[in-house]
Amino acid sequence: MRTRRRTQLRAASAAALALALAVAAGGCGDDGDSGDGTIQLTFTWWGSDSRHAYTQELIDMFTAEHPNIEIQPTFSDFDGYWDALATATAGGNAPDIIQMEERFVREYVANGQLLDLNTVSDVLDTSQLDPAALAAGEIDGGLYTIATGFNAFAIVADPQIVQDAGFEMPDDTTWSWQDYIDLTVDISEAGGGDYFGAQAFGTNEALFNIYARQQGEALYNADGTLGFTAETLAEFWDLALEQIERGGTPGPEETVEIGATGPDQSLLATNRGAFGTWWTNQLGTLSGSAGRELVLLRQPGESTGVQPGMYLKPAMSWSISANTEHPREAAMFVDFLLNSPEAGEKLLNDRGVPANPTVRDAIADQLPPAEQQVADFMSELAPTLGEAPPPPPTGAGEVVDIMQRIYEEMLFGNLTTTEAANEFIEQVQDAIAT
């Protein structure tokens, strides 16, 4: 017994010593380039396994052409991504090439963390890109991020359920919000509890932005202030509540429960609802989960308001760290991602319908059916759209949570729609003022 304990002790102290040595060895930094002149870049993105796999292939394609460049990938899921990126940036160790999201751009720009891409325009060609791809990144005269591609916030419909309920598919070029609500109520009645007209709307700020734009207002102004009145928001929520109260959607409890899940657990995906509001890039997941074909429609009210409200939203965007040691090489890689048709063949629509029309055309016949539909829908939609919205203000990332919280309070009758609208404006102003 005693000898065994002694050996354990010796083993433990040996381990501690080894560790101390390793610590000392690890102390030498290894940042920058390796001795042989290879340029090392880090590249970070969020996504799931399929995106990780093809993005690695993109890196391999690029480094095969540029053997002097090495790209170290980093990836995680969306929620963890922003924590990790913020920490790394605060620690002065931001990745060179960053997958951005419009709601976070201003924050990073305000802290001087993103490179003005105009400074590398000799290797990063933006001339072929759709102008909307640059709109989201133009802040104070600089260009800080370029859209990877576009999505639009649309209605997804299940024609099978509409038909089962005994109705015709609506004409989405003329329908009003009232038409939409009436139709969903009728479908719910026909469904008798087996299926509903729609999954409730009202928690998504993108949809409210569309509604506000239809009324000639906007969620945010170009100077980063709020661009809508409390009356407009109250009207929007009145419509949302009307749909729930009249039975066009499941009741409040179930609405909150379903709202908390992703598209693959939504009413459309489980064959229990005729309509829902989703981003166009989610169509593939929705119809895959539903096991049948779903179709994209325009939002209601596009032709009945002051102006059309739908817009092309950058799905995500590419940025380069202001602290990168190799802005030119990083820009070359971003150029490859945006403008190379070979890269487009890997990307397809996964990061939005490509911003470069040449790439868009090159991949058109390689898309799976659902993505084909998205591409067609977007190109049909594009000419009818209003101006692209300006980049959202700093702190816009919090608006999702604020909207969700106030919506639920209102749903369960603790706030009237007018009170809720005022509360929302107050809280959002606090959030974006910081």
Place this chain on the structure above:
Amino acid sequence: MATNELLRTTDTADSYRGPRRRPWWQSLLIHGGLVGFGLVMLYPLLWMLSSSFKPTDIIFREPGLIPTELEPGNYVQGWTALLHPFHRYIFNSLVIVACSIVGNLLACSMTAYAFARLNFRGRKLFFAVMLATIMLPIHVVIVPQYILFNELGWINTFYPLIVPKFLAQDAFFIFLMVQFIRVLPRELDEAARIDGCNHWGIFWRVIMPLSMPALATTAIFTFIWTWNDFYSQLIFLTDPDLATVPLALRFFVDSQGDTSWGPLFSMSIVALVPIFGFFLAGQRYLVRGIATTGIK
């Protein structure tokens, strides 16, 4: 202490007759109720197990417990779909977990011994400071930590996850062991001192063997917490080659809805196996009383 324990032992011997006198239908009812309650508690786990065998697209369309279609391919796909086969991530996690356990056992027990048995200036203050660190949320300390480890060149190594454990950073376990060591009779220390032990001897030959239950608790919880720790691993390990199990599981998740649920659930089941096994193996140490260990 020891006498108390003995008394309790005789108590249990007496009370053994209790259940035997209970009519059969009553124990049937009680056990039936307990089994039923256990099943309700287990349901989410069973659901995950059953869903791990369903094709991804029917998981939420047919949420019942019995799969209508069997898809064992989820396991193959989950194991191979990521950049590395899944055992690479398990190995990474195991390395971190093993080092963390060794570190916590050594460092926390020594620190606890100092707090419980030594008199030094500022002991109460340091103890209070140590307790205060438990209350700091990780989000507060993560950025300073990141800057520190970045300066040391430790980002993308296991050091930020392991070295602090060797420096008794897990205040919870120190607290646990301080409480445990405080109730050990000081007479044992004094006896050891008379026999010629210094502090190291008392710590190693008297306190440590008597602290087996506390050490086991520390080891088990260190295992579970480190194995499940997502946040600090996310921050410090950005190289996919070094990814651990919690990070790898998140690789399957996509907030925009393209989550590979089947492979995710199947690998979650795989990820549960080591914890489950470790807990089963360690559980009896958790319940073993101090007196029995002391007498042996």
